[in-house]
Amino acid sequence: MVDFDALTRANLRRWEQAKLTRKVISDKVAKSLVAAKARYRAVEAKTGVPWPVIAVIHERESSQNWGRSLAQGDPWNRVSVHVPEGRGPFNSWEEAAIDALLNCHPHLAKRKDWSLAGVLIALEMYNGLGYASKGVPSPYLWAGTSQYKSGKYVRDGVYDPGHVDQQLGCVAMLLSMMAIDPTITFTGAKVTSSTPQAPHMPSIATPSKGSIGAFIASIFNVISKRKS
Template identity: 50%
Template sequence: MSRLAFTDQLSREYRTIFTKAAIRPERAALVSRLASRIRAEAPMARYRAVSAATGVPAHVVGILHSLESGQDFNRHLHNGDALTARTVRVPRGRPAAGEPPFTWEESAIDALCLHRLDDWGDWSVPGTAYVLERYNGFGYRLRRPSVPSPYLWSFTTAYTSGKYVADHVWSQTAVSRQCGGMALLRAMGEAGLIDLELGSDNAAA
């Protein structure tokens, strides 16, 4: 797991991109529907239960759930593998404790703690962007720095094209078809479903 530090410079970058990046008009209706699904009563009750156990805001749990498994409660929050067994893909063999089949809540708590989100205290826009990018990995930032991570910015004007179409296989012309986490965050904020805090410098390492 990468230990790229959450510096003031990185915080300012996230803040600047988020401030300038609008949801693409042709994607606005879809992003709004996805954000509303996250905030619906039934899934939010489960996200709040995981939030109570980890300290991760419920809407962030929901964003990760959308990104990792399309909000499927039969799949691990780690990577979308089925809850009927331990995870097969990276991170492999999770949860390490207990026996399958796992409840979604058991697996979600394990995933968030594995990524140390239970120890994270900055849930501003930049702080959220950092933990989402860290959750997915810093491969774009480290290997393709000219392409903002689609895991964060897809469906916004910050992202146009370029993605890994398979492990270690890069395409400059491929376009992500998945809604990015920051598009979902912006949609929730613009709909008044959450308060967006742009934060300040003095980021935590």
């Protein structure tokens, strides 16, 4: 049984402390994802799922292959054979993506919380909670950042602690995308727990010096001053 409160706090701390470890690659991927913003926003309009979330899932599931489904990376013009199996065929990538978000577990289109905390939980649920149940960072989120070293489910139910995921995690892509497109923000993130954070512990409001959280906070401060 996954403790979602603990997972939320762990993921927010990881976000605050994360540093890109494959920045050249993540920046290149981010440029490609941001360039397709219009297509992702068309799916967002039908599902309510933020377009950056759709974009990073697309990259994780199929390396942004427009011939593959967002659900599991199978060709969308044929009936899917991998979980979720039996979906399709569809008439377009967009139609398949809408089906994946509306009708397939974990039904992201039904979620209302798209704060940073909500985004991280949604992405972890999309891939599955096997890593959370082990208390380890999910490579689906954290590969390509300092928060991930090794460990991966190499096939269903088989976890190899020494295997290193070669794909970029969603967080690495999101951080690079946010640096390119400042309109990408995830507001309202809060650490909710019956046990308050220790005064010295970094938080979203007071990230640790030199962390990605501090960098993002500085960008937000500049933007806020320009608007005021």
